Amino acid sequence: MHLVTENPVTASDKTFLQLRQDIVEGDILSGSKLSEAELATRYAVSRAVVREAINRLENCHLVERKPNVGARVVALGPERLVSLYQVRESLEGMAARLAATNMTDDEIDDLRALLSTHLQTVKSGETYYQEAGDVDFHYRIILGSKNDHLISMLIEGIYHLIRMYRVQLGMAGPRVTTAFDEHSSIARAIENRDGELAEILMRRHIFYTRNNLEQKLLEAVG
Amino acid sequence: MHLVTENPVTASDKTFLQLRQDIVEGDILSGSKLSEAELATRYAVSRAVVREAINRLENCHLVERKPNVGARVVALGPERLVSLYQVRESLEGMAARLAATNMTDDEIDDLRALLSTHLQTVKSGETYYQEAGDVDFHYRIILGSKNDHLISMLIEGIYHLIRMYRVQLGMAGPRVTTAFDEHSSIARAIENRDGELAEILMRRHIFYTRNNLEQKLLEAVG
DNA sequence: TTTAGCTATATTGTCGACAATTTTGTCAAT
DNA sequence: ATTGACAAAATTGTCGACAATATAGCTAAA
Numbered sequence: 001m002h003l004v005t006e007n008p009v010t011a012s013d014k015t016f017l018q019l020r021q022d023i024v025e026g027d028i029l030s031g032s033k034l035s036e037a038e039l040a041t042r043y044a045v046s047r048a049v050v051r052e053a054i055n056r057l058e059n060c061h062l063v064e065r066k067p068n069v070g071a072r073v074v075a076l077g078p079e080r081l082v083s084l085y086q087v088r089e090s091l092e093g094m095a096a097r098l099a100a101t102n103m104t105d106d107e108i109d110d111l112r113a114l115l116s117t118h119l120q121t122v123k124s125g126e127t128y129y130q131e132a133g134d135v136d137f138h139y140r141i142i143l144g145s146k147n148d149h150l151i152s153m154l155i156e157g158i159y160h161l162i163r164m165y166r167v168q169l170g171m172a173g174p175r176v177t178t179a180f181d182e183h184s185s186i187a188r189a190i191e192n193r194d195g196e197l198a199e200i201l202m203r204r205h206i207f208y209t210r211n212n213l214e215q216k217l218l219e220a221v222g
Numbered sequence: 223m224h225l226v227t228e229n230p231v232t233a234s235d236k237t238f239l240q241l242r243q244d245i246v247e248g249d250i251l252s253g254s255k256l257s258e259a260e261l262a263t264r265y266a267v268s269r270a271v272v273r274e275a276i277n278r279l280e281n282c283h284l285v286e287r288k289p290n291v292g293a294r295v296v297a298l299g300p301e302r303l304v305s306l307y308q309v310r311e312s313l314e315g316m317a318a319r320l321a322a323t324n325m326t327d328d329e330i331d332d333l334r335a336l337l338s339t340h341l342q343t344v345k346s347g348e349t350y351y352q353e354a355g356d357v358d359f360h361y362r363i364i365l366g367s368k369n370d371h372l373i374s375m376l377i378e379g380i381y382h383l384i385r386m387y388r389v390q391l392g393m394a395g396p397r398v399t400t401a402f403d404e405h406s407s408i409a410r411a412i413e414n415r416d417g418e419l420a421e422i423l424m425r426r427h428i429f430y431t432r433n434n435l436e437q438k439l440l441e442a443v444g
Numbered sequence: 445t446t447t448a449g450c451t452a453t454a455t456t457g458t459c460g461a462c463a464a465t466t467t468t469g470t471c472a473a474t
Numbered sequence: 475a476t477t478g479a480c481a482a483a484a485t486t487g488t489c490g491a492c493a494a495t496a497t498a499g500c501t502a503a504a
Contacts, residue, residue: 009289009290010289010290013289048270051274052273052274052277055274055277055278056277056281059278059281061371061374067231067232067235068231068232080370083369083370083371083372084371086316086320086369086371086372087313087316087369087371087372087375090312090313090315090316091309091312091313093312094308094309094312098308147305147308147309148302148305149283149305149306149308149309149380150305150308150309152283153309153375153379157375158371
């Protein structure tokens with residue numbers, strides 16, 4: 001598995017990563033138009049590399065493109081969130097099931113060690129946990145599935161859109177500590193090599209997250 | 223849902239579709255290198271549009287690319303087949319479940335009508351059924367899910383790779399009539415709005431297909 | 445005032461040329 | 475004969491310019 005994020009080599013790689021970050025973090029507003037010329041000057045590269053970056057973003061479902069018209073950052077909405085999380089639930093549930101079989105003992109140890117540090121963070125009352133820590137936990141399980149197609153679809157595919165929802169809706173609520181307990185349960189199921197349970201727990205966990213986000217989204221609108 | 227296949231407008235669109243077909247059909251051998259210059263002359267376009275087409279094919283997992291080195295058509299193998307079909311089973315099972323809820327009565331009628339014509343074809347002993355008919359059946363259910371993310375991942379994402387395995391392994395065997403019965407059961411479950419059963423049956427159906435393909439693949443190798 | 449058509453402007457799509465990198469081929473030293 | 479360095483060739487990455495298309499603004503007719 002060769003992820004671009006690790007070491008971007010070409011200018012297109014770097015521009016792709018920068019642009020993606022700017023979209024996910026909300027520096028470029030969702031729904032806004034992406035002018036190739038403007039972005040070219042912004043990132044100090046030619047239009048060609050901007051075009052390539054935009055093409056890649058289209059596959060992550062972060063931008064939508066119309067021929068001869070241009071590209072726009074995707075709009076966020078409750079229905080889109082639901083359809084996204086339906087897919088996420090299915091795929092990441094599967095990842096948890098496979099991880100219970102395919103993760104090495106060492107990887108499982110690392111996972112539990114990660115949760116220990118999270119416990120400290122949660123106890124100390126920091127809300128930082130959610131963004132970095134949560135993503136880290138989920139990534140390890142996804143990678144633990146050892147299924148290249150699955151890994152690619154999640155990490156290169158929909159995960160950045162998921163992050164976009166979370167970042168722009170300002171994740172930091174009462175779910176933080178609750179989510180920690182759910183993570184623990186999932187890790188325990190994986191440790192016991194109980195794939196069926198791990199899948200069920202993961203799906204539940206994601207379902208709760210979805211409800212939480214959906215509520216925030218509805219508040220933001222109305 | 224806006225699928226490029228329907229009406230390709232730009233030269234990149236057309237080149238993308240042609241190149242994809244040539245790869246899926248095996249006109250360009252799996253594992254072979256894709257020379258941008260060669261393809262540019264072959265399709266009578268500039269290198270820029272070839273590059274864009276290759277980029278898009280990378281997201282379908284039909285080609286693999288290394289920076290400053292080039293792109294190769296993916297290699298087919300038993301392990302890759304398994305990981306691909308694990309994902310397919312999960313996603314299309316979900317599609318069947320959602321379709322049982324979201325397909326309109328008219329769409330379900332059309333689905334059953336399609337199966338009727340397939341029955342005639344199977345009775346008459348044609349093997350044509352498998353490729354076109356099977357894909358048609360599955361497409362309708364996928365579209366019937368009404369989940370844009372799911373539709374995109376399957377139809378724009380992995381389905382062409384699936385077809386590539388089937389075409390290059392020469393699908394046409396004893397599974398043809400069996401598959402028809404399985405299709406009928408799935409359609410009936412959807413007609414009864416029984417999503418849970420539809421998902422189970424679809425997963426089974428895909429699992430059988432996988433075993434069939436895997437065996438063919440192992441024969442082909444050893 | 446509204447609408448239709450036209451013109452001007454801006455944006456995207458495509459191309460050929462150049463730069464950067466990798467691969468191939470050659471030659472010399474061990 | 476094998477290995478290493480270096481030079482030559484081929485391939486990919488990037489750029490700026492031009493062509494094709496869409497958008498905005500204007501004029502004129504109803």
